[in-house]
Amino acid sequence: MSRLTPSPVPSPDCSGAMEPAEGEEREQSIILISDDEAESSVGNSVLFVQPQEEPALGEVKAEVVDEESELMVTYCKEANVMPHARYDCSKxxxxxxxNDTCSPLGENAAICDQCYCYICDKLASECQQWTTPSLCHCNAHNKSRFxxxxxxxxxxxxxxxxxxxLSDIDADLRHGGSLxxxxxQELSVEYNKYLAGQRVFPPRHECVCSPRLPPGECSACRSRSVQVVYKYSEVFALVTRFLNQAEQESPxxxxxxxxxxxxxxxxHKDPSLSWHNVDHTASLKIAVPCLFRRITTQxxxxxxLCDFPKTLYEKFINFFHSICLPCHCFGFSNSLKVLSWNHGLLTTVLKGQNISGHRRQKGKKMFLWETLPVIEARVEKLVEKKNYREVIRYLRAVKCDNTKGLRDLQDKIPFFLCKIGNFPEAAQAQLVPVKSITCCSACRISxxxxxxxxxxxxxxxxPSGDDxxxxxxxxxxxxxxGDGGLTKHALRLIYSNTSLYRNPACWSSLIMAVGSSNTLNNSGELQPLTLNQPPMDFQQQVLAASQSLLEDLKANVNVSLPRALFSTELQQEACLILAVQAxxxxxxxxxxxxTSFLEIPVAFGKNLWALRLLLDHLSYEENLLRGTVRLILNDLSREKAAILKLWEDVSPHYxxxxxxxFLTCRHKKMQSVGLFTLNIIAENRHMCPWAKHLCTFFHNSGLSHLSLGTAVHQEVSKFINIFEQP
Known part of the structure; x- marks a missing residue:
């Protein structure tokens, strides 16, 4: 079937003949464009109908009928010549x-203004090989395989x-090919220089010829001792620059x-006889594997990561497998055997249908085994798409020869569990060893x-981000x-990691978390609570039960907190007492x-009854008391500005x-902490506009009840006098 391309259709007259509109000239030709160009045809896709003679005025225009195609032409229009290949030219x-390339055939060299070269894909008038012998692009056409x-x-x-x-190639591929x-071309020049080597002449050499010449003056002896050194460094540098450039381009x-x-x-071949004890960039046998490692990893x-079309994906892999690798690069033979995202085993793991990461196929056991760069890329891709469940399943099932690298990725599983809101399992996952790994992620938490x-x-x-x-x-x-679950897990974590156990910042984090609300404040930080001091008998009961509870938590035993103490209205207070005992x-x-201690007392916030419980128990052991006071005084001396800034943001009453x-503590060593702090405030009163309110607090707190003549009474009175002076 053919298509008819007419000009605008005029209205018919009463006799049924088609007449042009008033003032419109009658066109003189018609184009029939074939839809199904047969292979046996001469290749032209345009059928030309000769213009008909214009009928006499008043006569009905004769119809042109093509009986074979059952096409009737009632109007003709002269066509505009569009750009076309030379073999489709109408002129x-x-x-x-x-495959004739010797010389132009017939009139093949003749062109019109719209003829294009089939080979160069540009105007024939711009083709440099249009009539060049042995090339002759003018003879090219689309029916020849050559x-x-x-x-x-x-x-x-x-x-x-x-x-x-050609259908695969786009602008990105063409740009990459050009680079x-x-x-x-540059590499060929540099590689040829490498093959030529560098001739190294000895500075002086004893002459063994006859007659003997002074050292270094005999050309024969020098020529025999000349060495040729082959250094691959310049080639390595050129390839490295090219790889750096590649990483900046599109995928x-x-x-x-x-x-x-x-x-x-x-x-590349290595002409040198020895490559040992040579710099890794100078030796080809060391430099090339180094470059291959970088290339294959990328x-x-x-x-x-990149969504290559399937055909392009396969052609890239096939191209790499077609490379003839030298013996020093055999280890990279299977580097690009990367499972596609729709691979059966990988898909079942990601969807949760296979939690083990292995299956039997034809009687053989297959494992989900991938290299670390591939695992890192898959995790990156899944995290980018917020598929945290699939990340967790994948990391639990995949195997890798780089145990440490895989372990570092698996340490993120608790965080990914938190991202999906599964906090109980996240807490448990930190203390359960991953298969084939001897320790749990809790050992490596900072x-x-x-x-x-x-x-x-x-x-x-x-956090809203992925880190x-x-x-x-x-x-x-x-x-x-809950309060009990949080306290138990926090203590189990701190007991499982020595670096956490001996870090005062971790203990302050524990105390702050236990004494806080389960909602964040406006700045996104924990919101401290003021817990009421529980009765003394309740405190003693919790302290009595704490000894065995803490021993079980240290042994990583699944402990159940006593419901009578930790399931009441005072459960948060009980958890804080348990943390103090730990x-x-x-x-x-x-x-x-x-190395420090001050941040721990500060972490109690307004729950000073719990801090007093800690200080009272410290007072029972002289060595322990002395060591603690020494740490606090060192912290105060070192962090004067920080502690004053901190107190500026809280109420003077606190x-x-x-x-x-501290001032009313029963042990004088602990009282020295309060006295030293008063001196800091007095010496820096220009930074403490709130200090005057302390005087009112001291009066209301019972300054008169302090024993006269004691160091505390004297220093507090002195402090009040300083700030009450006009």
Whole structure:
């Protein structure tokens, strides 16, 4: 069937003939465009109908009928010549042969203004090989396999080695091919210099000829001792610069550049006889594997992260497998055997249908085994798409020869569980060893991570980003852990990690989390609570039960807190007392390992009854008391400005209660902390406009009840006099 391309249709007259509109000239030709160009045809896709003579005025225009195609032409219009290949030109005939390149055939060299070269894909008038002997692009046409291959090679250039079709090639691939071609030319020059080597002449050499000449003057002896040194360093530097450039390009261009570079350096030969004790960039046998490692690692990541079309994906892999690797690069033979995202085993793992990561196929056991760069790329891709459940399943099932690298990724599983709101399982996952790994992730948690995990467990919120250390807003993802669960898990974590156990910042994080609300304040931080002091008998009961509870928690036993104490209205107070008792045990055993202490008392906030409980128990042991006071005084001397800034942001009433707690302690060593703090405030009163309110607090707190003549009474009175002076 053919298509008719008419001009605007005029209205018919009464006789049924078609007449042009008034003032419109009658057109003189028609174009019939064939839809199904047969292979046996001469190749023209345009059928020309000769213009008809214009009928006499008043006569009805004769109809043109093509009986074979059952097409009737009632109106003709002269066509505009559009850009076309030379073999489709309507003005000049064209002769076809399979592969004649000697000289132009017939009138094939003749062109019109719109003729294009089939090979170069540009105007024939601009083709440099239009009539060049042995090339003769004027004879090219689309029915010849030879000319089709010539067109493909011309348009694809070096991309032809990748077995790419013209339909596969876009601007990115073409750009990558252009950069690769320039690199290959530069590399050829540098590689030839390497093969020529560097001739090294000895500075002086004893002459063994007759007659003997002075050392270094005999040319014969010098020529025999000349050494040729082959240094690959310049080639290595050139390839490295090219790889750096590739990493800045689009994925398709980068893949072409990396694969092309791999093929080029794989063909390099080492003419030197020895490569030991040589710099890694100077020796080819060391430098080339180093470059291959970088290339394959980047390609592995790209095959996972970049959504290459399936055909392009396969052609990239096939190209790499076609590279003839030298013996020093055999280890990279299977580097690009990367599972596609729709691989059966991988898919079942990601969907939760296979939690073990292995299956039997034809009687053999198959494992989900991937290299670390591939695993890192998959995790990155899944996290980017917020598929945290799939990340967790994948990391639990996948195997890798890089145990440490895989372990570091698996340590993120608790955070990913928090991202989906599963805080109980996240707490458990930190203490359960991953298969094939001897220790749990709790052993490797940093103090900063410990603080953030407690914040997540306390509030049920997580950082909005994909990195828990990244600053930003927090969002709620699920119900938080209860008071008992939070305290138990926090203590089990701190007992499982020596660096946490001996870090005062971790103990202050624990105390702050236990004494806080399960909601964040406006600044996104934990919101401290003021807990009422429980009755003394309740405190004693909790302290009595704490000894066995803490021993079980140290042994990582699944402990159940007594319901009579930890399931009442005072459960949060009971948890705070349990934390105080755990802190006391640590101080009795490992006080010497601490480098600071002041942040721990500050962490109690307004729960000063719990802080008094800690200080009273410290007073029973003289050595423990002395060591603690020494640490606090050192902290005060070192952090004067910080502590004054901290108290500026809180109420003077709290500062007064905090100082009064130390000043009224029954042991004089602990009283010295309060006295030293008063001196700091007095010496820096220009930074403490709130200090005058302390005087009122001291009067109201019972200054008159202090024993006269004691150091505390004298220093407090002196402090009041300083700030009450006009």
């Amino acid at each position: 000049h005939p064209f002769e076809r042969t399979e 000319w089709k291959e010539q067109r493909g090679f011309t348009l694809t250039g070096v991309l032809a080695t990748f077995d790419l079709e 690769l071609l320039n690199f290959m 398709k261009a980068a893949a072409v550049m990396l694969l092309g570079a791999a093929k080029e350096i794989a063909a 390609l592995q990541r790209m095959l996972v 103090p900063c991570q410990y603080k953030l995990y407690l914040k997540m467990f306390r509030t049920g919120s997580v 828990m250390l990244q600053p930003g807003p927090w969002v709620s993802t699920g119900p938080p852990l 802190l006391l045990q640590m101080l009795f055993c490992d006080l010497s390992s601490l 500062v007064g209660e905090f100082l009064w707690l």
